[in-house]
Amino acid sequence: MATIMCLSEEVIDMILGCNNISIEDIINFRCVCKKFRHVAKYNKFQEKKFLQRWPTARKHYNNKVFKKNEQKDSEGNEQENKNVLNFIDIGINCARGLRKSMHKIIEIYYSTHIVTNNFLEYDFIFPFYEDDIVWDYINKKVKAPFYIDEIKNLLTEFSRKPAYNLTEKYYNVQLFNYLRKDMLKMELCIFLNQPDRVRLLERLATIKAQEFQPQKDVFYSSVTALLDNIVLEVLNSLREKDPDHSIFSASAENFSYWKNNNIDDNQWNEAEGTQIMDTLDEYIFGKLNFRPDQSRNIEWNMQLKRKCIDYVLEHKRGQEVIIYIIYHSVARRLGLRCDIVMKYSHESTYLFWKPSYATNSLENAKCFRINSNKYPDCFIKEQNFTSFEVITANEIENILSNLIQLNENLWESSKLNGWDFYHCAWTTSYKQGKLNAWSGISRSIPAHCIHVLLMENYEIPNARSKEVKFAVGMIVTHSDQSTDCSAGVIIGWHRYEDKYLVKIKKFNRRHDFNFLPLNICSDFKEQTHYLILTENNEMCYVGEDAITLTTPKWIENSEIGRHFDKFEGTHYVPNKALEKHYPHDAAVTATKAISDSDAIF
Structure with a gap:
């Protein structure tokens, strides 16, 4: 029978190179026998494991440093090595500092019983926060991700220990939540200062979903993939009805632009635009059965989830404005402009579409809310269009924030x-x-x-x-x-x-x-x-x-x-x-x- 001793050095390298194998695991593996000590050389895996240890920091640090380029000259390789070593050095210092700081925080808690969500009150945690705004921003952007990754590693260590300190774990979770929300504030600020053309509502909803669920990894790539799948299914349904529709002649560049940019008007004539929208309605509200959350007596954590785009995409139930954002994002990918509007006299939100935004005509325009009735009776149509205003990305952000507003x-x-x-x-x-x-x-x-x-x-x-x-x-x-x-x-x-x-x-x-x-x-x-x-x-x-x-x-x-x-x-x-x-x-x-x-x- 074959044993691990029979594995080649190449296979062992592949096993030890897996992301879930830590540097500590490699050290322990080397202690098993002399053969493994020779194969699993510490220096060979050290750099790779440190890069794996801090994936969030690696993403934010400097993407160019970690891009492979086989044609680099010796000077370029030397500079890359320096950058990698600097990255590892920052990470090691953050890891050491975090552990020391956490012990101080717990000591303060034990002596005063004061709990605070504002960890900036503990100036020994973040020595990189300076008075200078530019320096403060740069250091937060560089170092905060290291702290996030390190806390993830600590929480993983806690789960492996049968007798870990619950209070220490609790404070690590609180600090993790604080850091992630602090980074999201920067990300949101950058988003809201972008041109209107690229302020995509699904991106905004993803940032807010991550803010509402700091301990969960909410990836924008996952959200866009789910939206893209809906687009493909709508196109398949439309192809069965009308294989000659002009949308099937659109180029990949067109679809890419609609996916990544807000559009000013519909890309189709009235008849074809109406056909796409009818197919979209039937698929989202008919087949997928997306509905606003009508429940009142549900647990508080479920109320929170239903305000998050990742949950609503998966379970098809959630806050009304999140469903509108999903609809808007899918419609845009299909070359349709479909706005989220508010009727301020009632503070109600609606979905609005008209054949052409280049004219003031409201003929054949659609404006509706959705309820829990079976499709097509789920539409609550609004006839008075004069008192509506299109909700901007900033206003959507306020709406989402108010859903989880804290005094x-x-x-x-x-x-x-x-x-x-x-x-x-x-x-x-x-x-x-x-x-x-x-x-x-x-x-x-x-x-x-x-x-x-x-x-x-x-x-x-x-x-x-x-x-x-x-x-x-x-x-x-x-x-x-x-x-x-x-x-x-x-x-x-x-x-x-x-x-x-x-x-x-x-x-x-x-x-x-x-x-x-x-x-x-x-x-x-x-x-x-x-x-x-x-x-x-x-x-x-x-x-x-x-x-x-x-x-x-x-x-x-x-x-x-x-x-x-x-x-x-x-x-x-x-x-x-x-x-x-x-x-x-x-x-x-x-x-x-x-x-x-x-x-x-």
Whole structure:
């Protein structure tokens, strides 16, 4: 039987050259035997692995450096080698600096319990941010991608370690989100300052989709590929109806131009343009069944996804304006100008097309919205065209931003500390004498109504007493009439006698908030109340009589690392910040976990 020892040196080189093989893997491989030590020479793979380690940085650094050119002279090759070595040197320094900075951030968090999304407050993280705007921009563009790639590598390392530090992972995720959004701000600024001709709406929607989903890689190439596939299918349908249509005589250069540029007018006469548009309507709204999102009571993360063009292209459901952007982008690729317009008297958006934009005539023009009815009854036609205005790329960007609008003051003074604002919340807003708050969307009320917990004193006493049945770190289930039974981990509690320090208010907000939602699952009886992070990525405020201990399990919640260092298999271990405010809970939780384990065996 053949073994790995039988493989040739060339095959081993191919295996070790794969992207998912790290330099650490190669070092370990070399230690297996003398033969592999000779084959897998460190120097041979060092440069290649470092280039693979930072793909985002490699893309942004200098594409020309990494383009192969067999006709380069010796001087050109020498310069290329210098550029590559400089690239690796920057990456190594960023990697080292990131790890040191992360330890400092966590130390600050443990000592102050302040969480911030503005990582520029930590000037030791980004020494490349300078007062000079040009220098600041250049360094951010060059170095920030290294940090992004390094954090990706760290998160991969965390997933391989069974006992990794949850708080360290949490802060790496927060920093990753911050950096990616910061880079997207630059990308968006560049986009919005381009000429109107090349400000493509699908590109804008892709940038916003990446902003809304910072941990997901949303590639523009993937979005354009899906749009191109729709174009091909529409052309196939049109060919079956009319194989002699003029569009089949269009050159590849024409299609390329329509794909990459906005067009001022239709490229076809009225009859042929109408035929293309009818075929497009039938395919998108008939066969593919694209529809605007009509659901109201869906989870907050699903609400977010339906505002992203990558999700809508895949699932055919989403925010109305995203569907209009998809339609507009496909129509343009087919040589049709189709505008997204707004009727300002109702703040409603529509799709608008007319046979010729070179004239003021509105004869045979189409203006419609789409609803959930079956095609062709999905069109809601509008007859009054006089009060419409075409929405520009800048206005589309505002619309998309408003869909995920964050009240920055509320965010800075609230979401940052979660339940722990009860104990230690020295944010800017608090220092200015304002109330601290944490807010989130509750399932039990419409999405535009926000429940907010408010505190009035800096600290709530949390000395344990006999009537407090549960402790932080315990894994429990809870249920009441307003929510399904859900497992979660306790991250805080307050006694009934401290209720005067807690206020629950309801605010009306026009836009959704993109952060962990809060469910008020309590009838406010005379009992201890708990805050629980649930497995469906929510935060619940629950009375003690609705809580029961459950079989220990991992709780998949994005905020776990803010409160706990690790999962012991039976319970979560509070980090220093949470332990500071519940100093006796860890012992209670651990004792309960041991007694339950003894009872099982």
